[in-house]
Amino acid sequence: MPYAVSFQQVSRHFGSVRAVDAVDLEIEPGEFFAMLGPSGSGKTTCLRLIAGFEQPTSGHIEIFGETAEGVPPYRRNVNTVFQDYALFPHLNVADNVAYGLMIRGVGKAERTREAEAALEMVKLPGYGSRKPGQLSGGQRQRVALARALVNKPKVLLLDEPLGALDLKLREQMQEELKVLQKALGITFVFVTHDQGEALSMADRIAVFNEGRIMQTGTPEEIYRRPKTRFVADFVGSSNVLSPQLTERLAGVAEWSSLRPEDIRLGAEGGHEATVTGTSFLGSATRLTLDVTGEKISVLLPSGGRVPEQGKSVRFSWNSDALHLMGAKA
Amino acid sequence: MSIAATPAAAAILPGRGGIGGALSDAFWRNPKLLLFLMLTPPLLWLGVIYLGSLFALLLQSFFSIDEFSGLVVREFTLKTYGELLRPSNLDIIVRTVTMAGLVTIASAIIAFPIAYFAARYARGRWKAVFYLGVMLPLWSSYLVKVYAWKLILAKEGILTWVFEKLHLTFLIDGWLALPVVGGNSLSVSPTGTFLVFVYVWLPFMILPVQAALERVPGNLLEASADLGASPSQTFRNVLLPLALPGVIAGSIFTFSLTLGDYIIPQIIGTSHLFIGMAVYAHQGTAGNIPLAAAFTVVPVVIMGIYLWLAKRAGAFNAL
Numbered sequence: 001m002p003y004a005v006s007f008q009q010v011s012r013h014f015g016s017v018r019a020v021d022a023v024d025l026e027i028e029p030g031e032f033f034a035m036l037g038p039s040g041s042g043k044t045t046c047l048r049l050i051a052g053f054e055q056p057t058s059g060h061i062e063i064f065g066e067t068a069e070g071v072p073p074y075r076r077n078v079n080t081v082f083q084d085y086a087l088f089p090h091l092n093v094a095d096n097v098a099y100g101l102m103i104r105g106v107g108k109a110e111r112t113r114e115a116e117a118a119l120e121m122v123k124l125p126g127y128g129s130r131k132p133g134q135l136s137g138g139q140r141q142r143v144a145l146a147r148a149l150v151n152k153p154k155v156l157l158l159d160e161p162l163g164a165l166d167l168k169l170r171e172q173m174q175e176e177l178k179v180l181q182k183a184l185g186i187t188f189v190f191v192t193h194d195q196g197e198a199l200s201m202a203d204r205i206a207v208f209n210e211g212r213i214m215q216t217g218t219p220e221e222i223y224r225r226p227k228t229r230f231v232a233d234f235v236g237s238s239n240v241l242s243p244q245l246t247e248r249l250a251g252v253a254e255w256s257s258l259r260p261e262d263i264r265l266g267a268e269g270g271h272e273a274t275v276t277g278t279s280f281l282g283s284a285t286r287l288t289l290d291v292t293g294e295k296i297s298v299l300l301p302s303g304g305r306v307p308e309q310g311k312s313v314r315f316s317w318n319s320d321a322l323h324l325m326g327a328k329a
Numbered sequence: 330m331s332i333a334a335t336p337a338a339a340a341i342l343p344g345r346g347g348i349g350g351a352l353s354d355a356f357w358r359n360p361k362l363l364l365f366l367m368l369t370p371p372l373l374w375l376g377v378i379y380l381g382s383l384f385a386l387l388l389q390s391f392f393s394i395d396e397f398s399g400l401v402v403r404e405f406t407l408k409t410y411g412e413l414l415r416p417s418n419l420d421i422i423v424r425t426v427t428m429a430g431l432v433t434i435a436s437a438i439i440a441f442p443i444a445y446f447a448a449r450y451a452r453g454r455w456k457a458v459f460y461l462g463v464m465l466p467l468w469s470s471y472l473v474k475v476y477a478w479k480l481i482l483a484k485e486g487i488l489t490w491v492f493e494k495l496h497l498t499f500l501i502d503g504w505l506a507l508p509v510v511g512g513n514s515l516s517v518s519p520t521g522t523f524l525v526f527v528y529v530w531l532p533f534m535i536l537p538v539q540a541a542l543e544r545v546p547g548n549l550l551e552a553s554a555d556l557g558a559s560p561s562q563t564f565r566n567v568l569l570p571l572a573l574p575g576v577i578a579g580s581i582f583t584f585s586l587t588l589g590d591y592i593i594p595q596i597i598g599t600s601h602l603f604i605g606m607a608v609y610a611h612q613g614t615a616g617n618i619p620l621a622a623a624f625t626v627v628p629v630v631i632m633g634i635y636l637w638l639a640k641r642a643g644a645f646n647a648l
Contacts, residue, residue, distance in 0.1 A: 053551055073554040074562075086552035090570045099566070100556035151556065 002065030004029040004155055004187040005050055010059030012045050019045040021211035022059070027155075027189060027204075029064070032181050034190045034198035037208030038234065043191045046208070047157050050189060051080050064154055079148035080157040084164065085140045087132035093119070093143050094128030100151040118146035121180070138169045145177075149184070158190045162197065174201050195235045199223060207231050225323055232257035232325065239263075239296045243327060248292070255325045260286065260299040262321035265307065270316030275307050289315065383629075390622035401618055409619040413627070418607070422627055425604040428519070428594075429587035432526040433534075433580045439527070440534040440579065441572075447535075448542035459539075463532045471529065475596050478525045482597065484514035512599060522598035526587050533582035541575025542568075573644045577636075584635065588628035604628060 007025035011018065020042045027033045035043035048054040049061060052073035061068040063078065079100070087096050094115045095102070101111035112128075119125055122142035132140055141161055148156055158177075162170045178201050181188045192198050198205050199219040206216045207230075215227045226232035229240045238257040241249070246256040249271055261284075264270075273289035273296065285306050287298040298315065300306060307313050344350050356363040392401050393408045412418060447459040466474065481487045492498050505511040505518060512518030545568065553563040569576075591605025602610070604624055611621035639645070 051551075051555055053554075073551070074557050074559050078555075080552070080555045082548050082552060084546075084548065086546065086548040088549060088552070088567060099553070099558075103557045103562055103566075147556070 001029060002062065003027060004031065004064060005189065006062045007046070007049075008060040008062075010046075010049065010056045010061055012042075012049060012054055013057045018211045020049065020056075023211075023213055025206060025213065025216070027187060029187055030185050032178065032188045032190065032201060032203045034192060034202035034205045035208060036192055036195060036198040036205050036235070038193055041208035042211040043193075043206075043208045044159060045211075047080075047159055047189060047191050050155065051078055051157055052076050077151075077153055078155045078157060079151050079153040080159065081141075081144045081148050081161045083159045083161065085132075085144040085161075087140055087143055087147070089132055091132075092128065093124070093130050093132065093135070096132065096143060097128075097147045097150055099147060114150055115146075118150040119143075121149065122146045123176075137164050138173070141165065141173065145180075149180075149186070153186065155187045155189060158188060160191055160193065162192075163194075170197070177201065199235070207235065209234070226257055227325060229255055229257075229325065232323075237297070241296070241322075242294060245291065245294050246322075246324070250322055250324075252324060254327050257323045257325060258296070258317060258321060260297045262317050263296070263298040263315050264317065265298065265300070265313050265315050268314065270314040272312060272314055275309050275311050275313055278306060278309060289313070386622045386625055389618055390626050392619045394617050394619055399616055409623045412620055413623050418624075421602045421604060421607050421624075424601060425588055426631060428523065428526065428603070429584045431523060432530065432587045433583045435523070435527045436531050436534040436583045437538070437576055437580060440531060440538050441576075444535050444539035444542055444575075445568075447539045448545075449547070463535050466528075467532055472592070474529060475525060475593055478521075478528065479516050479597055482515035482521045482524065484516070486514075486516065488515065516597055517599060519598055522594050525593050525597050526590070529593065530583040530586050533586065534576075534579035537578035537582070538572060538575040541572045541578075545571045577639050577644045581632065581636070585628060585632055588631065 003026045005025065005027040007023050010020060010023045010025075012020040023042070023046065025046070035046060037043045045054060049056055050063065050068070052068065052071060052075075056069060063076065068076065088099065091099070094112065097115040097118050098106075098111040101114060106114070116125065116128060119127055122145050124139060124142050124146070127135070127139070127143075132143065135143065141164075144161070162173050165173060174197060177188070177190075190198070190202065199222070202219060204216065204218055205222050207214045207222060209230050215222060215231045217225075222231065222235050226235060226238065232238040232240050236259065238259050241256045241258060243253040243255055247253040250256070265287075271291065273291045275287055276290045276295070277288040279286050281299075282302070284299045284301055287300060287307070289296045289298060296315075344354065389401075390409055391405050391407070392403055393406045394400070395402050413422070443459075443463075447456065451459050483489075489498070489501060492501050501515070504520065505514065510518065510520045510523075512520075515521040515524070549567055549571070550563055553567045554560075558566060589605050591603060591609045594601075594603040595606055604627060608621045608624045611617040611624065
């Protein structure tokens with residue numbers, strides 16, 4: 001079976017800006033795939049290349065084994081949930097959802113039925129006669145989702161669809177999207193800059209930076225075994241230790257990453273550091289330690305004793321928590 | 330740090346003093362006062378001068394003229410409106426409304442691509458070129474433009490010359506030989522009147538359509554394509570409905586300006602009258618103010634009906 005989406009050395013340049021630079025990418029059918037990266041890292045451009053809104057400057061794109069270059073968006077069985085939803089303001093919710101069916105010439109009665117079923121799937125039954133302007137952000141997001149899914153696309157593209165929602169709604173939608181994706185078996189490609197969202201939802205993640213993919217892997221792999229300093233720092237803001245410090249702490253002159261939650265403070269043993277800052281986060285307290293001039297952050301679970309600023313402490317970690325990334329990461 | 334508060338500074342600053350300071354404070358406390366002061370003069374102008382004269386006009390149209398003395402009889406009557414329905418007068422109305430309709434449709438068709446380019450693609454310098462290109466004709470006198478067109482369209486004019494050089498004279502001759510739209514030359518044919526109307530009112534269509542298109546987010550067009558719509562389907566189902574308020578706004582200009590104009594058909598075209606020319610003739614030489622007023626009411630009523638129909642058709646739903 002061919003890949004749902006495959007990129008072979010795909011580049012998209014805007015003038016001298018290399019938005020996407022020689023990217024290789026394979027997305028399995030039925031996979032929940034996340035593209036994670038800071039803004040301007042090329043993840044949205046990759047999504048637009050799959051949708052057909054952008055054409056690659058060079059390279060080859062296949063969607064389910066078929067060449068996609070030069071194919072306009074309206075001939076791709078791929079649908080997009082846009083970042084700001086892009087609902088048609090002059091159409092009511094039912095007509096928005098049924099738009100793709102209407103374009104394909106599906107009869108009025110059938111598309112009304114299918115639109116209502118799609119609205120039910122996203123938990124908005126009976127909202128068909130409202131205008132998009134009368135809906136809340138979360139509801140619009142669901143309508144956009146229904147509008148895309150009603151066409152039964154081979155690949156569903158989601159461009160930071162949860163970005164505009166508040167935290168509580170976002171967590172709820174993350175859960176629902178995951179359930180929906182598993183139930184429908186459609187390949188989801190999800191763009192986000194929120195590493196927590198990518199980790200919690202995706203089967204696999206590609207981490208983007210400056211138009212390139214830094215690492216592809218399962219959330220566990222990306223989180224536990226980052227390949228580069230960028231990945232370690234961006235995914236869960238790990239401590240990135242210089243080769244000098246790693247050598248002093250572990251005896252190996254390589255870059256390494258050490259998760260803040262893996263560090264324990266203790267009275268004896270371990271290494272010495274000075275507390276230079278504390279901030280209370282609710283479920284935990286973040287300490288900033290100074291270890292011979294390098295900053296290391298430590299997450300202490302709430303409830304325990306928190307050392308004061310300026311105090312000298314000793315810290316240690318489980319032997320497998322320090323992840324080595326090579327001398328030139 | 331230099332940003333630290335100096336101990337001498339007060340938390341509440343003293344009033345600015347003077348009339349300006351007092352007014353600023355008063356307006357801040359009572360924003361409606363400012364609104365009232367700003368709106369009163371234009372509302373008075375609109376209410377008294379504009380609506381007042383319109384009302385006087387309406388009143389005049391219900392008077393009649395005494396056929397023997399030529400004096401206005403100030404008694405309520407519908408006789409003047411009855412006169413409007415005479416074949417010769419009805420002919421004028423039908424001719425003017427047809428012309429206004431055709432000019433509006435042609436303006437919309439020509440304006441849309443120009444406005445679309447300006448709204449979607451023109452940036453920076455090209456935007457300035459667009460505005461200049463659209464507005465520049467409005468800077469020169471309307472009469473100069475109309476007379477210039479007379480020269481362009483005349484029998485020995487530029488257009489004939491160009492067609493001659495291209496060996497296409499038969500096209501112009503063939504068109505002029507047609508009944509209704511044709512004539513001796515373009516400058517004395519209804520076609521000529523139409524061309525000049527379209528030219529003169531085109532900016533009034535382009536600008537509102539451009540403003541409406543500018544408000545259509547680009548991602549709606551992408552969403553439409555994403556959902557399988559070809560460019561022509563996107564145009565019909567998304568772009569046109571969303572741009573319609575702009576097209577309607579533009580058509581109000583082109584339609585009503587054509588309905589009321591009396592100079593262009595006088596200089597370019599046949600000797601048949603348009604509403605504006607009839608009004609001019611009746612209120613001037615003929616001294617028949619009631620009939621002139623009744624003629625003037627016609628475009629007002631037509632515009633009212635037009636807007637009502639547009640609203641019913643949902644043209645303003647996207648506003």
